[in-house]
Amino acid sequence: MTKGDHIKFHRLLGVEHHAIDMGDGTVIEFRSGRALGKMIRRVALDQVRGRSSLITVRYDTPVLPAEETCRRAEALLEFFDRDGKQRGAYPRYNLFAHNCEHFATMCKTGESMSEQVADFQRGMRGGARTYLLLTAAGLAIDIVIRRLSNRAPDSDHGQRR
Helix, strand or coil: CCCCCEEEEECHHHCEEEEEECCCCEEEEECCCHHHCCCEEEEEHHHHHCCCCEEECCCCCCCCCHHHHHHHHHHHHCCECCCCCECCCCCCCECCCECHHHHHHHHHHCCCCCHHHHHHHHHHCCCHHHHHHHHHHHHHHHHHHHHHHHCCCCCCCCCCC
16 A cells, blocks of 8 residues: 555445555545534544455546545545544535545545446346345344344353253
């Protein structure tokens, strides 16, 4: 990873989070929810990444130089004050029209786009609804199993009388 890279890492249900690497152990990211603070923020990479592995996004098309990519990301920080209130005309977070991948791609290439959204839209025509429902059901079952396995066992649990 180097300064100006568009990076991504995995979240729940196969969703990826995208950000711009600032080359000093921090990233600039775009996220949803005013309750979380600033929607565009500079934060330590480890704070955002968690335990996920990092992937540097590679492009088949020309990209902007690293300095320009970082300058664009830093300029967008100015649209939000310290309390997370929006000060400028930058679009609000929208999962399908303006998400973290749109933000990072726009900083890196000058064009706002999201492969995740495009893949999802293509998949909805090809049976992705069933896949999403099965994935959500599997996740719910996994959560229940983990919670049950983390509970302290009852003294006579599993014993016949």
